[in-house]
Amino acid sequence: MALLELREIRKSFKMGGGDLEVLHGVSLLIEKGEFVAMMGPSGSGKSTTMNILGCLDVPTSGDYLLEGKDVATLDNDELATIRNRMIGFVFQGFNLLPRTSALANVEMPMLYSGVGARERRRRAREALDRMGLGDRMNHDPSRLSGGQQQRVAIARGIVNRAPILMADEPTGNLDTKTSDEIMKLFQDLNVNEGITIVLVTHEADVAAYARRILRFRDGIIIDDEINARVRGADAV
Numbered sequence: 001m002a003l004l005e006l007r008e009i010r011k012s013f014k015m016g017g018g019d020l021e022v023l024h025g026v027s028l029l030i031e032k033g034e035f036v037a038m039m040g041p042s043g044s045g046k047s048t049t050m051n052i053l054g055c056l057d058v059p060t061s062g063d064y065l066l067e068g069k070d071v072a073t074l075d076n077d078e079l080a081t082i083r084n085r086m087i088g089f090v091f092q093g094f095n096l097l098p099r100t101s102a103l104a105n106v107e108m109p110m111l112y113s114g115v116g117a118r119e120r121r122r123r124a125r126e127a128l129d130r131m132g133l134g135d136r137m138n139h140d141p142s143r144l145s146g147g148q149q150q151r152v153a154i155a156r157g158i159v160n161r162a163p164i165l166m167a168d169e170p171t172g173n174l175d176t177k178t179s180d181e182i183m184k185l186f187q188d189l190n191v192n193e194g195i196t197i198v199l200v201t202h203e204a205d206v207a208a209y210a211r212r213i214l215r216f217r218d219g220i221i222i223d224d225e226i227n228a229r230v231r232g233a234d235a236v
Contacts (some may be wrong), residue, residue, distance in 0.1 A: 001068045003164070003196055004030040004053055009062035011048055022048050024219040025062070032163070035190040035197045037207035040216030046200050047168055049216070053198060054087050054166045055079050084112050088157030092169035094149045096141045102128060102152045103137040109160050127155035131185065147178035154185060158195065165189065167199045171206055183209040184232050205231070 011023040023045045030036055030053075038046040051057040052064060055071060064071040066082065074082070083089075088109075096105045106124040115123070128137050131151035141149050150170060157165055167186065171179035187209055189195045199210060207213050208231035215223040 002029040002065070003032040003034075003067060004028070004198075005063075005065040005068075006049070006052070007063040007065070009049070009052060009059045009064065011045075011052065011057070012060045021060075022219050023052075023059070026219070026221060028214070028221065030196065030198065032196055033190070033194050034212055035187070035199075035210045036212045036214060037199045037201055037210035038214045038216060039201060039204070039207050041202060044216035045219040046214075046216045050166055050168055050198060050200050054089060055083050080112075084109060085160055086162050086164055088160065088162040088165045090150070090153050090157045090165065090167040090170045092172040094141070094146075094153045094173075096149055096152060096156075098141055101138050101140055102133060102144065102155075105141075105152055106156045106159050109156060113160055123159050124155070127159045128152070130158075131155045145178075146174050147181060150174060150178075150182055151185070154182070154189075158189065158193075163194075164196045164198070167197065169200055169202070171201070171203070176205075179206065180232070187230075187232055 006026055006028040009023055009026040010021060012019040012021040026045065026049055038049065040046045048057065052059055103121070103124050106127055107120045110120045110123065125137065128134060131154060133148060133151055133155070136144060136148060144152065171182055174182065183206060186197055186199065190197050201207050208227065211227055211230055213225050213227050214221050
């Protein structure tokens with residue numbers, strides 16, 4: 001049984017007086033422990049697909065099975081629980097609370113999981129240490145570089161120990177050196193922690209860190225390949 005399965009997913013949005021279909025029957029299997037990059041130009045459907053996989057959006061038609069369970073049968077509370085406990089998210093814009101310390105930002109997802117204050121603090125410290133930010137825990141985002149802010153965002157994404165991490169253009173606001181450092185962190189989480197990673201990017205250099213690359217165009221997957229020459233693999 002696949003961890004994530006899409007069956008003939010279609011997605012339309014209301015545009016003016018009609019519907020604009022952006023996904024045209026996407027089918028996809030992602031197994032536990034995979035590192036998958038979804039590539040394609042703007043408007044190709046890759047981010048829409050990720051939003052459906054992350055239970056942030058629903059398809060117009062088709063089926064989405066998460067660990068074999070039909071997501072369409074889940075109510076809002078069950079979907080919220082999945083987003084909180086099963087899926088961590090990392091976004092291009094970091095989405096950190098601006099006047100809140102790195103430590104408090106990382107603690108935030110655990111507030112919705114019923115984790116006690118002492119355990120929240122312990123896990124948040126551990127996650128930030130893992131990201132190399134042990135000496136920046138009490139800094140708010142304005143006192144952190146872009147790369148450090150993204151490391152805080154990754155720590156926040158993994159702190160609930162979710163088995164799936166989804167990242168939408170996570171290096172889009174970063175320079176090349178910092179992007180490489182962030183991608184090696186993703187590789188480490190995948191190889192050494194067994195976290196399933198699904199990453200959206202339009203950059204070939206970023207996708208090259210993944211072990212599987214899906215290419216989208218005009219709302220369909222046009223290529224699905226195993227990456228035999230994984231960038232940075234020797235360093236993990």
